[in-house]
Each structure stands twice: as structure tokens, then as C-alpha cells.
Amino acid sequence: MADTNTSLPVKGCLMIQGTTSDAGKSLCVTALCRILKRKGISVAPFKPQNMALNSAVTADGGEIGRAQALQAEACGLELSTDFNPVLLKPNSDMRSQVIINGKAVSELDARRFGNIKELAFDHVLAAFQRLKEQYDVVIVEGAGSPAEVNLRRNDIANMGFARAAGVPVVLAGDINRGGVIAQIVGTQVVMDPQDAAMITGFLVNKFRGDVSLFDDGYREIERRTGWTGFGTLPWFANAHLLPAEDAVDLSRAPSDGGFHIVCPMLSRISNFDDLDPLAAEASVRLTMVPPGTPLPADADLVILPGTKSTRGDLAFLRAQGWDIDLYAHVRRGGAVLGICGGYQMLGRFIEDPQGFEGPAGREEGLGLLDVETRMAPDKTLTRVTADHAATGTQIDGYEIHIGQTVGADCATPFAHINGTPDGAGSRDGKITGTYLHGLFTNDSFRSAWLAQLGLGAGPTSYSQTVEDTLDALADHMETHLDVSALLACAAPVA
Incomplete structure (x- = not known):
């Protein structure tokens, strides 16, 4: 053939x-x-x-x-x-x-x-x-x-x-x-x-x-x-341009751009291919930080990724000292984006009274957003088309999570899905969270989001890069x- x-x-x-x-x-x-x-x-x-x-x-x-x-x-x-x-x-x-x-x-x-x-x-x-x-x-x-x-x-x-x-x-x-x-x-x-x-x-x-x-x-x-x-x-030298499945594939050299995005490699990190379109941008330098390594002090943005065990990985994050690094990053005026489990970590606490994601209990969150999460048995698993609240651009993504997140900062949502708010944001706009995975694959949204950060996006379509x-x-x-x-x-x- x-x-x-x-x-x-x-x-x-x-x-x-x-x-x-x-x-x-x-x-x-x-x-x-x-x-x-x-x-x-x-x-x-x-x-x-x-x-x-x-x-x-x-x-x-x-x-x-x-x-x-x-x-x-x-x-x-x-x-x-x-x-x-x-x-x-x-x-x-x-x-x-x-x-x-x-x-x-x-x-x-x-x-x-x-x-x-x-x-x-x-x-x-x-x-x-x-x-x-x-x-x-x-x-x-x-x-x-x-x-x-x-x-x-x-x-x-x-x-x-x-x-x-x-x-x-x-x-x-x-x-x-x-x-x-x-x-x-x-x-x-x-x-x-x-x-x-x-x-x-x-x-x-x-x-x-x-x-x-x-x-x-x-x-x-x-x-x-x-x-x-x-x-x-x-x-095959260009394998990194394709979405990776295993966390072992994350051990790669940082990209070369000037705007520094940092992501800690949580022990149960999931759906980390969310970040692949950002890594392909010439204006972005993406660093995946392995356990035992501090978050770089020159980070412009820290992304807390998805995880299969939010409370377990919150404990893991603290064991690495990454919470201390994150608070220092915020004090320096740095931005934070939490995706799915990372969004849940940013709130005041995470409650799982029936142990749907591990041992039953309640954990204090990082407290960077005024929200709280309660785990529930029903798993949200759906493709969505959303509108980014700050720019009005379309996001094509998907949700895959358990738990519901509510709180005062949800009044400043990250996006709207068929008119329903998704995510939350701090008053100064520096801390944001969303349940949307796959959000950066949409070229128009990624370009608008990068423009908010004062960056330009490359001319190449991410989907065409994959093809x-x-x-x-x-x-x-x-x-x-x-x-x-x-x-x-x-x-x-x-």
C-alpha cells in the first residue's frame, strides 16, 4: 500500500x-x-x-x-x-x-x-x-x-x-x-x-x-x-508537534519565545496537551517543571493543569514547595491560569465528603480565587463551544471533570457556554480558572488571548501544523x- x-x-x-x-x-x-x-x-x-x-x-x-x-x-x-x-x-x-x-x-x-x-x-x-x-x-x-x-x-x-x-x-x-x-x-x-x-x-x-x-x-x-x-x-524529531499521551513525553526542552509560561508537572497531570498549541507559538517559552525543581522566578504566567486527583495533587504541589513559589509569583504581579483540576485548586477549599476522587475529606485550596468546589458522582463529559468573556472570541473545547465550583469570583467568568458562565476570575484579572480543556487549539481564541498578554500569534494554524x-x-x-x-x-x- x-x-x-x-x-x-x-x-x-x-x-x-x-x-x-x-x-x-x-x-x-x-x-x-x-x-x-x-x-x-x-x-x-x-x-x-x-x-x-x-x-x-x-x-x-x-x-x-x-x-x-x-x-x-x-x-x-x-x-x-x-x-x-x-x-x-x-x-x-x-x-x-x-x-x-x-x-x-x-x-x-x-x-x-x-x-x-x-x-x-x-x-x-x-x-x-x-x-x-x-x-x-x-x-x-x-x-x-x-x-x-x-x-x-x-x-x-x-x-x-x-x-x-x-x-x-x-x-x-x-x-x-x-x-x-x-x-x-x-x-x-x-x-x-x-x-x-x-x-x-x-x-x-x-x-x-x-x-x-x-x-x-x-x-x-x-x-x-x-x-x-x-x-x-x-x-522522528518533530514528534513534539503532535499531542502527547504520556507524561514521560513532557521531559522536553523549553520552547524559545520571550513570554515565559510555566506549568508544574503534577503527579496525576492530565490532558496536558492543552498546552501544545502554546508551545508552538514563536512568542511563547513554555517550561514544564518536574518535581523537585522550583517554579522559575522569571515566569510571566503559571498554568495549573488538569489532574485526575485534585486533592492528591494539591498535596503533591505543596510537598514540592510550589505553593510558596506560586504565592511569590503572584506578589510579583504574575498571572495564573487554572484549568479544570488546577482551577479547583485555586479556590478556598475542595470538599469530597463521599470520596469520589480518593479518601473522603476536605482540603484548603490555594485561596487565590474566591470559589469553592464540592465533588459529586456525576462526571461532566462533553464537547462545547464557548465564548471567551474578555474578548468575545469562540473557544472550541471540551469538559471532563467531576465537581461543581461556586463562589463570588464566578461573577467574573472565564467564558460562557450557551449563555451559562464557566470559570472565574479575580478582581484584578490576574488569576483566572476554567473547566475548558482544548481551549488553545482554536487559532482565533489563542490569538486574542495572547494579544491580551501583549503578544502576537504566529500565522500558522495549529490544526494545520498537526496535519x-x-x-x-x-x-x-x-x-x-x-x-x-x-x-x-x-x-x-x-
């Missing part, structure tokens, strides 16, 4: 699994989806089970992983919960919210994760069946690694799915971590032979430098495994891998 002179099946399914987490599975699936779309083939992404705090909202009010939303964009598709039927959202080190077919259905602690197969596998297989009936090709993404054989009995995300659904697998190794020969060969060694038989070949991902230097290592993997190699994929980067990613894969041979592994699945 990447080679018009090569005849390939126009119907089938293929799964990309990784030797490790963050081996680049998501981007490989994204690239294959865009390659197939450009060849005029009906293609859809699928991830049986995802664990992520960055999520996207479907048109019918469901919730899926952010990577599957990007993959859907690569396919030119509207978002569907079928693309990611099971989503786990950790709200502590030992507990996760379970979302099935876009809706939260339960919470599981770490000891009960083995129950996920009984709870969700029928839904996974049903969603996959619907996609096969609707699209010619389905590209499936695994989760974690099939080498985690201790999890195999209850696996629904890797070989448990591949075997049940009869989907052939290509294994991606991450050479950037080092030890890629051991990664790929070792995966074969520890796997059940019937699982290993599902793997049709491998690729080596994230190579930096002269690819030919790895020729001997590449041949050694082929010799030891007997698997077909589809090539070595160099590091161009998806095409560049597809070109990158077609240049360096034998994509025709790889896609020829896609098998018709009954």
Missing part, C-alpha cells in the same frame, strides 16, 4: 506491540493509519486497553485515550469509543478508574487488576468486531509489552487479544533505551511459543545517527529470532521501513 507497484490485501488487521512501554507503538500505528488513508483505504485504529491520563471526548460524550484520538485524526475519522473500549485512568499509585465504552463503570485497586479480563474482554472483542465490519483495515496498538508474561493469564491488551482475535503482530523495539537486541530476542525467549508464533516480524525504532552502524545488530536479531525485519526507523506533522510522520516511515512488506502481514480476520 506504500508502493503502488506492490499488490497488498485491501482488507485485514495488524497489531503493533512493543518490547517496552514507550517503544513508539502509538506513533507507529499513527503513521500506518495515515499511510493507508493517503492510499484511499478505509482504515481505523484500535487499542483494546489503554492506561493514560490524557483523554479525548467523543461526539456522543464518551472518553478515549488521547493517542487513539490522534490516530483517528490520522485516519480522517470522527472519534469513537470503539477505537479504545477500555481506558484505565490512575488516580493514585494503587487505584484506577475503569472506563468501558467511554463511560466510567468502576474503580479497581492494584490487587484486583486481574479482574479486568472478566469485566471488559467481551466489550473489547465486540468493539473490534464492529470496526472490522465498518473498515477495510484495522491497525491495533498493544499496551506495555508481551514480555510481561506474569500478566499473560489476564491479558486483554497484547497477546491475550491477538490470540483471541487472530491478529498477526509486528514487534517494535526501542533502541534509544539501549539493549534492543536483548529486548527483541528476550521477548521471544520468555513468551509462550504459541504467542511467539503470532509475531510476523519486527522493527527497530528511535535510532539516532547513522542507521548503517546497526546493520550487524539488526542481522543478529533476525538470526536469533527467525523473524523478518522490516527496517530501522530513525528518531502537516502527520504527513511528515507517514513520509518518515515510508522512507525508512519496508512498509509494503509490513502491511502485507495484515491478515483477514473472520
